Amino acid sequence: MxxxxxxxxxxxxxxxxxxxxxxxxxxxxxxxxxxxxxxxxxxxxxxxxxxxxxxxxxxxxxxxxxxxxxxxxxxxxxxxxxTFVPNLIPGVVEGAGLGPEVVIRSLGNARIDVLADLAGKAPEALQAELKAAGYGDLALDQTVKSAAQGDGGVLRGILATALVPKAE
Structure with missing residues (x-):
């Protein structure tokens, strides 16, 4: 060929x-x-x-x-x-700053009951809400990251279900 x-x-x-x-x-x-x-x-x-x-x-x-x-x-x-120059853009430092990815990674390390506290919800209520959204039976001491099983879309879906207010 x-x-x-x-x-x-x-x-x-x-x-x-x-x-x-x-x-x-x-x-x-x-x-x-x-x-x-x-x-x-x-x-x-x-x-x-x-x-x-x-x-x-x-x-x-x-x-x-x-x-x-x-x-x-x-x-x-x-x-x-x-791109080889470190810290070229102020506020954009590898592994630092408060960009969306840092927040998502931190929230991903939170347990479901802690996420419920952050969302201002009762842990059991969030657990039921996540089950209704199709995320299965998640344990309250389980981290969001472990619940997502490595899928970034699922992780963000769990966070959105917990943290984004429902339109009424």
Whole structure:
């Protein structure tokens, strides 16, 4: 099988996977396997892009004669390089700050009875509400994270059921 037969379709397929999973992860709508699939699709896309580049080397080099193309490529290289600079954006520090992911991770470590207290509900009432929402018989001493069994969507669903007021 020739390089030309698979290089571009591989890039297109990997891009489709990365675009979908990347957008969903950006909005924190990911599942337990999405990050892994996204990372592997990224590696597959790199392999396909290198093959595509090899096939189209002559056409690729013409971009270096175009000022706009050079500016776009230089911006990409600069942004990629800046990702290695720690604490570049004030308030955005790996593992620190009070972004949504930190709050969700902390609430995920809470037990169901503690989550009930945070929601201003009786523990048994929250337990019944979660069961009615389809999350099964959860023990009051069980953590939200263990109840979600590694599924980020389920974890956020449990938190939303507990914490978001019902429209009346």
């Amino acid at each position: 020739s390089l030309r037969a698979w290089a571009t379709p591989l890039v297109i397929g990997a891009f489709a996977i990365m675009a979908l999973t990347g957008v969903l992860m950006f909005f924190h709508l990911d599942t337990a396997t999405m990050k892994t699939v996204h990372e592997w699709a990224g590696l597959v896309m790199v392999a396909g892009a290198l093959a595509h580049l090899l096939l189209n080397w002559r056409a690729f080099t013409t971009y270096f004669r175009r000022p706009l193309a050079n500016a776009i490529m230089a911006a990409g290289v600069i942004v990629a390089g800046l």
